[in-house]
Amino acid sequence: MPPVSDFTLACPIPISDYPHVLLAHGSGGRLMHDLIARMFAAGFDGLGLDAAHDAAVVPVDGTRLAVTTDSFVVHPLQFPGGDIGSLAVYGTVNDLAMSGAQPRYLSVGFILEEGLPMETLWQIVCSMRDAAERAGVHIVTGDTKVVDKGSGDGCFINTTGLGTLAADRTIAPGAIQPGDAILVSGDLGRHGIAIMATREGLTFESAIESDAAPLHAVVRDLLDDGLDVRCLRDLTRGGLSSALNEIAEASGYELQVDERQIPVREDVRGACEMLGLDPLYVANEGRFVAFVPAAQAERALAVMQAHPVAEGARQIGTVGDDTEGDAVVTLTSSIGVERILDMLSGAQLPRIC
Amino acid sequence: MKYIDEYRDGAAARRLADQIARITTRPWTLMEICGGQTHSIVRFGIDQLLPDAITLVHGPGCPVCVTPLEMIDRAIAIAGRPDVTFCSFGDMLRVPGSHDDLLSVKAQGGDVRIVYSPLDAVQIAAKNPEREVVFFAVGFETTAPANAMAVYQAHQRGLTNFSMLISHVLVPPAMEAILAAPGNRVQGFLAAGHVCAVMGVAEYEPLAEKYDVPIVVTGFEPVDLLGGVYLCVKQLEEGRAEVENAYQRAVPSAGNVPAQDLMREVFQVIPRKWRGIGQIPHSGLGLAPAYAAYDAEQRFGVDALHVEESPECISGLVLQGRKKPPDCPAFATRCTPEHPLGATMVSSEGACAAYYRYRKRAALA
Incomplete structure (x- = not known):
């Protein structure tokens, strides 16, 4: 230090x-x-x-372990399609999966605010239990702290995850090659809009549910199928745009995506139009991008589409040339003109008009 | 999505672009008024479909951009008071004042809230009688009716703890200021569709006639914008200068009459300072005498505050269509969205911010 x-x-x-x-x-x-x-x-x-990756891969006595940690501070604690408990499990499981690891164990740390109803806490605990079972991980240790009323937001959760890596392969931005296909596992923006709608009391014709889901099984199948998966990244805060910009920067390649190929559900698009938000920057909790050789794109899509959590998988772009330091993501707009897809400065804020 | 997909159709957009190219015989400079239109043009790359002879310059219609710096400082001064709950639309929060921004006020314990409607602020005032609730009323004719309704409702409900910090501006006087200025290069306007949805189209007739300039009421999607450009160029090529409505699905010629009535009840026309441009007579709205008690500037004694802008910033010229963002030596170097020097870089709808976000690489090349 x-x-x-x-x-x-x-x-x-x-x-x-x-x-x-x-x-x-x-x-x-x-x-x-x-x-x-x-x-x-x-x-x-x-x-x-x-x-610059979601999980660290560390050597331990000749094998490799993936380790990651994540804290969850979502408000409201419960929302359509999930709650803070399932989110705390899936978020960490997904970070492990993105390094190609099989998630194994989780720790859980609770920071509870004085006054939180026991019933709410029990619902969160049950939801974590069910999510862990679905994701095939064991919650093996934990910690509890309680803070004064007003010093927390009901419940904060930290989870740390350990996963094992089968093969000696690197799944990271550094493995990306020019010409690789960029795949996305499904429609974008549902989690962010579900949270915002609940938080702000916005109602739409039908409730938009969060996409929160564990992604380890679809990743495992991609690897088991022998596909040359170069890089994986789950799309959380900052959405597709932040993930692609981080990968462009880390790999040094230009990433080219086509807006017309990026799936966004109609109700999510409507909500985004109304709020002045761009779905490419909205958070997801059950979506990822995968980089595979172009020749394997169709096979990879077939593997992904066999899973309910990735049945909407599509190719959205390709990896361009080495940018020699000027890492950039370009997007072909819906009318066919190319522009930069930049990372946002801070949070997306709803516009005046 | 209905009313969106058909107006973002690539084939339709290209057909219109071809039609524009066919009727264009010489160079024309058109201005789109609204920041939402500027954003759409740069985001979709609409200008890149146009023939080289057509230049689009970007107008002053971004409410965040043209809100004077001292108004931001006033907002920050009020929001920092311990007795105040300060409510605003989201995009005003990160606009830097002289020393700080509203997000920083919030980080330091100020009660600053994002609301989606001014009526939410009235609701907060009703529920928290011990708090002074202030709404930051910014915008053009588009947001004015809802803001007028907030004051009207607060008055009806007898709420004495509600007030508004007002920086409302009007489009036609700004268009006239641009047209009357020496060195004006704007030959045709795409008028702001949403403003016209409230105000109607009649107030543009005298401008079209006096300055011999076509004004086409235009929407915000690619096909809308290209349709507006087409009608505007057609008028110019044919030597006409009329007001045309290319956004009829949203704009009735009379506008929204009850909304106009409410605006007239609560507001009065006053001179306003526009950031980057300066004082324009009859170009803003302030509270009418009967509602003066709801004026936050008076209530909190912040009306005397004045500040200086960066001398390097050319946003005034950008807002009047004289320069484009990459013409500025500070663009994307000393002036970025993180460190804006002036009006057109502060909001995501400002012309400089839009070029920075979507065209940084091309602009710097």
């Missing part, structure tokens, strides 16, 4: 821009990206943060 003065010098941007942490620092956009790169990666040198 460098001395404190060096640490301060190493991360001037987040500190000089904003003397206080903003909500936008947690929104999955440019601000969070900078905070991780300049604050945490600079501070925690050598902990694998430079891999």
Whole structure:
């Protein structure tokens, strides 16, 4: 660990821009990206943060383990299609799966706010139990803290996951090759819109349910099928756009996607139009992108579509050339003109008109 | 999705672009008024389908952009008070003031809330009589009726803890300021469809006649915008200068009469300062005398605040269609959405922000 003065010098941007942490620092956009790169990666040198991936792969006595951790602070605690409990299991399971690991064990840490109804907590616990069973993981250890009323938001959950890696292969942005196909596992934006609609009391003709789901089984089948999976990434905060920009930056290749091929359900599109949001930036909790050689794209899609959680899988683009440092994602618009698909600065905020 | 898909159809868009190319015999410069239209043009790449002879310049119709810096500072001063619950539409929160933004006020404990309707703020005031609830009323004729309704309802309900910080502006006076300015290059306008849905089309007739300029009421989707460009170019080529409505599915010629009545009840026309442009007479709305008690500037004594803008920023020229964002030496270097120097970079609908987001690479090349 460098001395404190060096640490301060190493991360001037987040500190000089904003003397206080903003909500936008947690929104999955440019601000969070900078905070991780300049604050945490600079501070925690050598902990694998430079891999810019959802889970770290660590060697243990000749085998490799995948390890990841995630905290869940969703409001409301319960929403159409899930709750904070199932989310806390699937989120961590999916982060493990994206490194190609078979998820095995989870720890769970609860930070509870004084006054939380026991009935609510029991529902969350039951939901975690069911989700763990569905994802084939065991919750093996935990921790509980209670904070004063007003110091929490009912319930925060942290889960840490351990997974095992079968083959000695690297699934990461560095493995991507020019010409690879970019696949997405289904329609985008349902989780973010479900949360926002519940939080803000917005109602639509039919309830939009979160897409939260475990993705380990579909990933396992992709690997078992012998497909040359180069890179996987689940689409959470910041949506497709943040994930693709991070991968473009880490791989050094231009990523080209076609808006006309990106699946977004009609009700989600309607909600986004109404709120002035772009579904490509809206959060998902059961969707991922996969990079495979172009020649294997159809086979990979067939494997994915055999799973209910990925039955809407489609190819949305291809990997372009080496950008020589100018990492970029380009998008062909619905009228066929090309533009940049940028990472958002902070949170997407609903527009005035 | 009905009313969206058919207006985002690539084949229809290209057909219109071909028609525009066929009727164009010389260069024309058109301005789209609304920031939503600018955003759509750059996002879909509509200008890239047009013949080289057609130049689209981007107008002043982004409410976040043209809200003066001192108004942001006033909002920040009010929102930081411990007795205030400050309500705003989301996109005003990250607009930097002279020293801070509303998101930072929130991070430091200020009660700053995003609402989806000004009526939500009235509801918050009714439920929390011990709090001073302030709504940041920003926008054009589009948002004015709902904001007028909020004040009207607060008045009807006898709420004394509700007030509005108002920065309302009007489109036709800004169009006139652009047309009357020496060096104006705008030859035709795509008028803002949603503004016209409220106000109707009649107030544009005198402008078209006085300045001999075609004005086509236009929507926001690619096919709408190309249709608007087509009608505008056709008028120019034929030597006509009329008001035409290319957005009839949303705009009746009389507009929304009950909404106009409510605006006239609650607001009065006043001079307003536009960020990047300056003071324009009769270009804004303030509370009518009968509703003056709901004016947050008066209530919190922040009306005297004045500030200086960056001398490097050319947003005034961009907002009047004289320059394009990449013409500015600070664009995407010293001026970015994270560190905006001025009006057109602060909002996602500002022309500079739209170019930065969708065209950064081409613009810098």
